[in-house]
Amino acid sequence: xxxxxxxxxxxxxxxxxxxxxxxxxxxxxxxxxxxxxxxxxxxxxxxxxxxxxxxxxxxxxxxxxxxxxxxxxxxxxxxxxxxxxxxxxxxxxxxxxxxxxxxxxxxxxxxxxxxxxxxxxxxxxxxxxxxxxxxxx
Amino acid sequence: xxxxxxxxxxxxxxxxxxxxxxxxxxxxxxxxxxxxxxxxxxxxxxxxxxxxxxxxxxxxxxxxxxxxxxxxxxxxxxxxxxxxxxxxxxxxxxxxxxxxxxxxxxxxxxxxxxxxxxxxxxxxxxxxxxxxxxxxxxxxxxxxxxxxxxxxxxxxxxxxxxxxxxxxxxxxxxxxxxxxxxxxxxxxxxxxxxxxxxxxxxxxxxxxxxxxxxxxxxxxxxxxxxxxxxxxxxxxxxxxxxxxxxxxxxxxxxxxxxxxxxxxxxxxxxxxxxxxxxxxxxxxxxxxxxxxxxxxxxxxxxxxxxxxxxxxxxxxxxxxxxxxxxxxxxxxxxxxxxxxxxxxxxxxxxxxxxxxxxxxxxxxxxxxxxxxxxxxxxxxxxxxxxxxxxxxxxxxxxxxxxxxxxxxxxxxxxxxxxxxxxxxxxxxxxxxxxxxxxxxxxxxxxxxxxxxxxxxxxxxxxxxxxxxxxxxxxxxxxxxxxxxxxxxxxxxxxxxxxxxxxxxxxxxxxxxxxxxxxxxxxxxxxxxxxxxxxxxxxxxxxxxxxxxxxxxxxxxxxxxxxxxxxxxxxxxxxxxxxxxxxxxxxxxxxxxxxxxxxxxxxxxxxxxxxxxxxxxxxxxxxxxxxxxxxxxxxxxxxxxxxxxxxxxxxxxxxxxxxxxxxxxxxxxxxxxxxxxxxxxxxxxxxxxxxxxxxxxxxxxxxxxxxxxxxxxxxxxxxxxxxxxxxxxxxxxxxxxxxxxxxxxxxxxxxxxxxxxxxxxxxxxxxxxx
Numbered sequence: 001x002x003x004x005x006x007x008x009x010x011x012x013x014x015x016x017x018x019x020x021x022x023x024x025x026x027x028x029x030x031x032x033x034x035x036x037x038x039x040x041x042x043x044x045x046x047x048x049x050x051x052x053x054x055x056x057x058x059x060x061x062x063x064x065x066x067x068x069x070x071x072x073x074x075x076x077x078x079x080x081x082x083x084x085x086x087x088x089x090x091x092x093x094x095x096x097x098x099x100x101x102x103x104x105x106x107x108x109x110x111x112x113x114x115x116x117x118x119x120x121x122x123x124x125x126x127x128x129x130x131x132x133x134x135x136x137x
Numbered sequence: 138x139x140x141x142x143x144x145x146x147x148x149x150x151x152x153x154x155x156x157x158x159x160x161x162x163x164x165x166x167x168x169x170x171x172x173x174x175x176x177x178x179x180x181x182x183x184x185x186x187x188x189x190x191x192x193x194x195x196x197x198x199x200x201x202x203x204x205x206x207x208x209x210x211x212x213x214x215x216x217x218x219x220x221x222x223x224x225x226x227x228x229x230x231x232x233x234x235x236x237x238x239x240x241x242x243x244x245x246x247x248x249x250x251x252x253x254x255x256x257x258x259x260x261x262x263x264x265x266x267x268x269x270x271x272x273x274x275x276x277x278x279x280x281x282x283x284x285x286x287x288x289x290x291x292x293x294x295x296x297x298x299x300x301x302x303x304x305x306x307x308x309x310x311x312x313x314x315x316x317x318x319x320x321x322x323x324x325x326x327x328x329x330x331x332x333x334x335x336x337x338x339x340x341x342x343x344x345x346x347x348x349x350x351x352x353x354x355x356x357x358x359x360x361x362x363x364x365x366x367x368x369x370x371x372x373x374x375x376x377x378x379x380x381x382x383x384x385x386x387x388x389x390x391x392x393x394x395x396x397x398x399x400x401x402x403x404x405x406x407x408x409x410x411x412x413x414x415x416x417x418x419x420x421x422x423x424x425x426x427x428x429x430x431x432x433x434x435x436x437x438x439x440x441x442x443x444x445x446x447x448x449x450x451x452x453x454x455x456x457x458x459x460x461x462x463x464x465x466x467x468x469x470x471x472x473x474x475x476x477x478x479x480x481x482x483x484x485x486x487x488x489x490x491x492x493x494x495x496x497x498x499x500x501x502x503x504x505x506x507x508x509x510x511x512x513x514x515x516x517x518x519x520x521x522x523x524x525x526x527x528x529x530x531x532x533x534x535x536x537x538x539x540x541x542x543x544x545x546x547x548x549x550x551x552x553x554x555x556x557x558x559x560x561x562x563x564x565x566x567x568x569x570x571x572x573x574x575x576x577x578x579x580x581x582x583x584x585x586x587x588x589x590x591x592x593x594x595x596x597x598x599x600x601x602x603x604x605x606x607x608x609x610x611x612x613x614x615x616x617x618x619x620x621x622x623x624x625x626x627x628x629x630x631x632x633x634x635x636x637x638x639x640x641x642x643x644x645x646x647x648x649x650x651x652x653x654x655x656x657x658x659x660x661x662x663x664x665x666x667x668x669x670x671x672x673x674x675x676x677x678x679x680x681x682x683x684x685x686x687x688x689x690x691x692x693x694x695x696x697x698x699x700x701x702x703x704x705x706x707x708x709x710x711x712x713x714x715x716x717x718x719x720x721x722x723x724x725x726x727x728x729x730x731x732x733x734x735x736x737x738x739x740x741x742x743x744x745x746x747x748x749x750x751x752x753x754x755x756x757x758x759x760x761x762x763x764x765x766x767x768x769x770x771x772x773x774x775x776x777x778x779x780x781x782x783x784x785x786x787x788x789x790x791x792x793x794x795x796x797x798x799x800x801x802x803x804x805x806x807x808x809x810x811x812x813x814x815x816x817x818x819x820x821x822x823x824x825x826x827x828x829x830x831x832x833x834x835x836x837x838x839x840x841x842x843x844x845x846x847x848x849x850x851x852x853x854x855x856x857x858x859x860x861x862x863x864x865x866x867x868x869x870x871x872x873x874x875x876x877x878x879x880x881x882x883x884x885x886x887x888x889x890x891x892x893x894x895x896x897x898x899x900x901x902x903x904x905x906x
Contacts, residue, residue, distance in 0.1 A: 024786075029862035032782035034870060040790035047797055067893055070886045077882060081875070090196055094872050110862075110871040113878075117871075120882050124889040125794060133801045135896045 003052065010052040014061075017045030025118050026111075035114035039121025046126055055133050066126035073120025080112035138193045138207040138260055141174050141217075145253030149246045156242025165584065167245050168228035171252060175221035178214060185214045186609040188616065192262065192326075202323045206262035211613020212393055215461065216259040216386070218610070219468050223382045224252050226588035230476055231374040233584030234483060244284060248378075251277035255383055259390055262325045264313045271309065271351070271391075274384050275302040281379060282371040291370035297676065301354050301364040309351025309391070315344050316398070325394075329620065332398045345399050348391065349408060356388025356442045359416040363676065366435040373479030376431060381438045381475055382468040389445045389464065393457075397620045400452055409450025414547055417443030421554030425654060430478045430488040430562055434471065437558040440551060441467045448532060451544075454615075454623050455535055459528030461611040461618075462627070466513060466521040469596035473510040473589035474562045477503055480585050481566055484578050490565060497567030499578050502586040504567035509593035511563025513600065515556040515647060516640060520600035523640065524627055526552060530636045549643055556647025557654060565651075603627035707828055714831040718838075726837055737778055745771040758809040762799045766792050783866045 021042035028034030050058035059065075084093040096108035148170055152159065159167060184191070191209040198204075209217070231248065235241050254273030261267040276299070283295030317323045319338055320331035328335070335341060352358075357365035368380050379385070392400075392409070399405060417440045424436030441463070448460035480503050481496065482488045497504040516526035529552070533544040580586075599606045607627035615623050694705065748767035755761050769792035776785035812818055852865050852873065862868040870878050 028864060028867045029871075030864055032786060032864060032866075034783070034864070034867040036870070037783070037786045037790060040787065040794065044790055044793055047794070051797075067889070070889060074882065074886055077879060081879065085195075088195065090199055110868075110875070113871050113875060114867075117878065117882055120886060124885045127889040128892045129794070129798060129801065131893050131896045132798065135805075135899070 006052040010049045014045050014049045017048070018042055021045065021118075025114060028114060029110070035117035036121055038114075039118040040125065042118070043122045043125035043129075046122075047129055050130070050133070055130050059130065062126075066123050066130060069119050069123025070127065073116045073118070073123055075116070076119065077113050077116030080109045080116060083109050138191070138209060139195060139205055141177060142207075142253050142257040142260065144174070145170060145249040145256070149249040149253070152242050152246040152249070156246065159245065160239075160241050164232040164241055164245060165229060167249070168225050168232070170249065171221045171224035171228055174256070175218065175225055178217045178221060181209060181214060182609050185209065185211055185613050188613070188622070190617070194262070197266075201265070202317075203265045204263050204324070205266065206324060207260045208262035208325065209260060210617040211610075211615070212390070212617040213259045215465070215610050215614045216383075216390055217256060219386075219465070220252060220255050220259070220383050223378060223468060223472050223592070226476075226591060227374050227378040227472075229584055230377075230479075230588040231372070233582055234374055234479060235372060240284075244281075244372075247277050247280045247284070248375075251281065251379060251384070255387070258387055263323050264317055264325060264328065265323050267325075268306070268310050268313055271355075271387065272303070272306050274379075274387060275299060275306060275355075278302070278368070278379050278384055281375040282368045284372055284375070285370070288370070293680075294364070294367035294370045297680070298364040298368045300680075301361055301676070305351045305354025305361070308347045308354075312344050312347030312351065315340060315347065319344075329397055335398055336402065341399075341402070342404055345402075345404060345408075348395060348399060349412075352388035352391045353412060353446075354388070355391070356385050356446065357416075357439050358388070358412050358443065358446055359419055362416060362420065362439045365439055366432050369431040369435050373431070373475060373482065376435075377472045377475035377479070381434070381471040385438065385442055386445070386464065386468075389442065389449065389460075392446065392449045393460070393614075393618045396449065396452065396457075396618050400449075406450050406452060409446050410544075411450075413443045413446030413448075413450055414544070415443070416440070417447055417551045418547055419443075421551040421558070424558045425554055425561075425650065428490045430481070430490060430493075430566070431475075433490070433558055434474055434478060434562055437555055437562075438467075438471055440555060440558075441471065444529065444548075444551065448529065451532060451536060453532055453535065454619075455528060455532035457615050457618050458611060458623070458625050459525065459532045461614045461625075462521065462528055462606070463525035465599070465606070465610065466525040466596065469592055469599070470510040470514040470522055470559065473506050473592040473596075474514065474559065476585075476589035476592075477507040477510070478562060480581060480589075483585070484581060485575055490561060492572075493566040494569030495567070495571035496575060496578065498571065499575075500567065500580055500586075502580070502590060506586060506589035506593045507563035507567060509563075509597055510589065511559040513593065513596040514559030514563065515644060516552070517644065518640075519597070521596045521603070521606070523600060524603050526640055526643065527636050530639050534636065545639070549639065549646075552643045553646045553650060556644060557650040560647070560651040561654065704824060707824055711824070711828055711831060714828075714835060718831065718834055721838060724838055724841055726841060731840070738775075741771050741774050741778075756809070756811055758803060758806070759800070762796060762803075766796045769795070783864070 021038045021040075023038075024033035024041060025035055025038035026033075028038065046058055046062065049061070081091055084095055085091060087095065089095070094108050094110045101107050148167070181191070193207045195205040228245070228248065231244065232241075235244060238244065251274060254270045254277060257270035258267060258274060261270060279295050279299040282298055283292050285291045313323075316328060316335055319335050319340070320328040322328065322331075335344065338344070354361045354364075365380060365385065369376055371380070420436045420440035420443060424433050424440060427433040427436060445460050445464060445467075448456040448463070478488060480500065481493065484500065485493065485496070487493065513520035513522040516522040529548055530545060533548050534541050536544055604627060607625040611627070612623075612625040615625055745768055748764045748771065752761050752764040752768070755764065769788065773785045773789045773792065776782075776788060812821070852869055855873075856862055856865040856868040859872070862872070
């Protein structure tokens with residue numbers, strides 16, 4: 001059940017949706033969005049692609065196992081939590097780069113925390129869905 | 138000092154990815170870690186023995202009063218030196234003993250974890266920190282005892298040890314928090330300053346008993362001693378390190394550390410002397426009936442721990458000095474005896490005393506180590522053990538006149554047992570006739586016999602020059618136990634006095650017992666009667682009963698039907714909600730306060746009801762799923778209209794993914810069951826309608842109640858100033874309540890790994906077919 005229209009559309013939709021998810025992640029601190037929703041949108045992008053082209057092809061695009069995103073995401077979040085310790089501040093104190101950075105606005109440890117959440121959510125959703133879909137085939 | 142604790146933990150973590158490198162011959166490199174720390178603590182000796190106490194503090198969770206505070210005083214230094222010094226030798230020994238073991242890297246990871254947590258325990262200056270490290274030692278001990286995880290028996294003894302020490306740890310936590318709240322600080326220094334407040338409090342007996350529950354379980358005092366002999370299932374290096382030289386002495390450390398706070402009262406003295414005295418006598422006698430070398434040593438360790446508790450309970454100057462010296466002496470002779478036993482076991486394949494003799498010719502360096510350790514353990518003159526024994530007799534003889542003789546008597550009997558046990562373990566296997574079956578036994582590599590020999594020689598050297606040991610190790614330790622200066626002058630020769638005669642008498646009697654206690658001698662079995670008074674049996678029964686209850690509970694709730702799980706979950710939630718509604722009493726709905734119904738709302742509700750109707754009536758599962766997702770999207774629309782974009786967005790994506798998930802597993806599910814039975818339909822309808830009604834009531838109730846806006850005001854006010862974000866929801870998620878998010882993503886990962894491994898395992902299984 002391969003639809004050419006869906007296949008073609010998904011080729012274009014994937015980068016757009018991923019870009020959108022990244023946009024959601026970055027703006028999260030000021031307007032609706034954030035790492036969790038961003039991660040969900042990104043995984044939906046991949047899921048859509050896998051519906052059109054099959055899980056194997058999508059896996060080829062991602063290149064790495066989605067499972068490996070989980071430790072990376074968890075690691076980034078944990079690291080961002082622990083960074084303040086090196087500045088002799090309690091764990092999870094948010095630290096900020098003093099100057100504004102174009103596009104991103106204020107950059108601080110919380111952004112990295114959110115990036116960790118984002119990667120982890122993508123990893124979790126894709127791991128669950130892809131494993132189950134490979135299992136059901 | 139923070140680095141001494143963390144370095145081991147960091148290296149233990151690094152062993153996870155890079156462990157393969159150490160699995161072969163290179164594992165001995167890891168011994169550098171404890172050795173480096175040992176050198177660090179060695180160079181601190183002059184500073185500490187001059188009477189200084191070093192402090193270091195890093196804030197950790199200031200909101201809870203928990204800091205990474207460390208203190209290095211005489212007591213912690215003595216323990217730190219033991220932990221790292223014995224640790225170095227154990228690491229060397231273990232890399233020879235477990236050579237080629239498939240999980241050698243894992244073993245060293247656990248060992249490093251243990252060493253770090255033990256160091257943290259003795260160095261911590263914050264009682265909550267102390268508790269964390271206390272529990273970590275229990276946990277790492279659990280892994281080490283159960284290291285041979287394919288052996289049922291060793292898993293069980295690991296669990297026993299963990300439950301006993303873990304239970305004691307909970308009591309200790311209660312005691313620590315209580316003492317901390319009386320002193321109004323969790324810092325050890327403040328608690329020491331508030332000693333009178335705590336001792337004078339009405340709750341003092343309760344606090345003391347809670348502390349003692351922790352200390353007695355950890356240090357294997359009667360009636361909690363049974364886990365220690367069972368823990369001998371661990372590989373021998375572990376038994377030598379954790380279960381004789383260091384971890385079991387954590388309880389003793391706790392007692393010594395809190396002597397200035399809790400000690401000195403009648404309750405303290407009599408409990409400690411009673412429990413310690415009974416334990417030392419009981420275990421010492423029982424050890425003589427043992428034929429397995431390791432359990433012989435285990436009981437003699439329990440007895441030594443009893444001696445230490447007894448001495449700390451007595452609390453006189455002599456007694457505390459004796460405790461410090463005996464602690465050191467015991468570590469220096471018991472650890473080599475264990476290591477020697479390990480070598481014998483490794484080379485001959487047995488630890489049975491009745492089958493071991495005449496190994497001295499081939500294993501001569503091992504025999505030398507065993508002999509020297511036995512001499513120190515027996516308390517022959519010119520060994521540290523001798524001085525320890527002398528001091529024990531000094532302290533019992535100088536106690537209150539009425540009791541002095543009873544105590545001395547108990548101490549003599551205990552020591553006779555200890556002497557005989559030391560000789561049995563350190564000398565018996567090497568003397569006597571050589572046996573045919575051990576012809577091919579050969580001397581193992583130096584990694585085996587150097588560590589015990591070094592420890593035994595150290596016991597001898599420190600006995601010949603006791604002045605240095607006394608002035609630099611014992612004196613600062615005694616000072617931190619009493620919180621005041623007490624001179625410690627140890628001499629090799631005290632003169633020909635009563636104590637010396639008692640010492641010689643003990644030695645002679647011990648030797649007689651040793652010679653009577655031949656493999657063929659059966660008369661000691663009357664001692665085994667003592668074993669009947671052991672709570673281990675009760676514990677075993679509790680263990681079995683717990684498992685039965687767990688199985689029954691699981692079978693009831695875990696019947697394998699999704700619908701039955703959902704029913705149980707919903708019913709439980711309903712019970713809670715009904716209670717809540719009942720508790721809240723009657724309320725009145727003020728319709729004028731509700732916002733007016735708009736066209737959008739009606740339209741959305743219309744869609745919602747239509748989708749619900751279709752879900753119920755359809756005969757296809759796919760249609761039902763799609764209709765359910767329409768319900769979800771309709772709710773998202775409501776969120777959007779009522780300005781909760783964050784919620785709507787998340788709900789929307791989640792709904793999409795749920796549908797995808799459903800579609801994926803659709804073909805895997807059993808054929809769609811159209812429920813026809815009226816009974817089932819009525820039941821399900823009743824449960825779901827009730828749930829809906831309850832939720833509606835709760836929602837209306839929330840609207841009617843005068844809202845408390847403190848929390849939302851706080852977040853709205855500080856989101857930008859503190860969190861630098863205008864999206865309050867996100868600031869809460871990543872900043873204010875970041876820990877919650879952290880735990881949530883950990884839960885998510887666990888779920889994903891669970892799904893992955895379950896399905897992968899099934900895939901692999903089906904591939905095999």
